Amino acid sequence: MRNIKMTVQYDGSRYLGWQRLGDSDKTIQGKIEMVLSAMTGENIEVIGSGRTDAGVHAIKQVANFRTQSRMPLEAMLDYCYRYLPEDILIPDMQEVDERFHSRYNAKAKKYLYRIWNDKFHNPFYRKYTCHIPDCLDIDLMRAAARYLVGEHDYTSFTSLKSKKKSKVKKVYSIDIEMKDKMIDILFYGNGFLYNMVRIMTGTLIEVGLGKISLIPWKVY
Template sequence: MNYLLTIEYEGTRYEGWQRQKKTTQTIQGKLEQVLSRMTEKEIEIDGAGRTDAGVHAKNQTASVHLAKKWDPKEILQYMNQYLPEDICVKSVEQVSERFHARLWAEGKCYSYRIGTDEQKSVFDRKFRYHLGETLDVEAMRRAAQDLVGTHDFKSFCGNPKMKKSTVRTITDIVIEESEHEIRIVYTGNGFLQYMVRILTGTLIEVGQHRRDADSMPELLERMERKFAGVTAPAEGLCLERVFYSKK
């Protein structure tokens, strides 16, 4: 039987999503450990994507094949009983045998929160990058418009040895401003390693008037990581949703 898990986690104390030999502190590792205990078999799950160390998720997804049929409610209750308090399985549903959380994903939505107050918020410090200065949001929005669409995002890829295609489609970038923070929401068909954080670091530099708002087309054409902005810190990033048209 094949199941789809929807998972929420605070990534602060974890070394990212992907299971690693050098540490037990990964989201995938914790989930597989509990599922293996429940089924008394070695279990491996397939996540929709690999969030980096320190990155959070509200609706990460993963698929898992189990040898026998389980009641989804039973899986849900068991996992949440034994998972650490900063990981929660929000839902479990049976899906088609061919379904694969990563291969069937048609898009993702990420948000990035930037604190603009002079003082760091004690309660939001794990979920917001404290920049501590105001930004030119209108300039950032102008720059973001040139990043929407289908482009080669090699300049925004954190993996210099990337051999696969670096072409991706961003369908929307929304920049919201409130009294204490700026929130950037990215929606697209997929994102490269560190791509959202590099995009954010670049847009922050635009907002600081350290980079011209109209320079994004040239930056895309250069296709070299060194020309883009800094990689924004992990704590401000959250995977909001993974999109599927069929399961």
């Protein structure tokens, strides 16, 4: 049995997220599994390093699958390039140790949130940025971001309802950079809860707009 590690890139605009859904074919995992299963003649299960929500894109999502097929990796890449939709790309495959597991072996994750901060939206970035017409105070946002860095219980920053799953995560850094009218917020941590990045970004935006005061702030 071969264990194949993949790098996956995708534009998530028209998909319901990464995770396969039983009643829909509009997921990244589902599309890739369908192509790989047709390629190998097997029932392929793709394991992703994490789940992305609806509309989220990926530059370097890591995944793996197991197969009995002896097809060369280059031929697999060519097959996937030919049959996957244009908004999903697998640019790299490697054969790895059978114990490798994309999710369990993931050490850290990065999420980039982009904001177009101008009165008018940019038609070329509209699918890949959040448009905020009012001026954001970047210094205030950076100050607020420092409170969110560290190991905390992020219950207040997730839509996850489960009481069994731990809400404790470790955020290593939150870097906020602005170039011209584009603001990039890069989150780096050992993992993120459901909607955690979106909610933290929304909170930072509220601070930047002066709608939330920095004092008192405390994350336990």
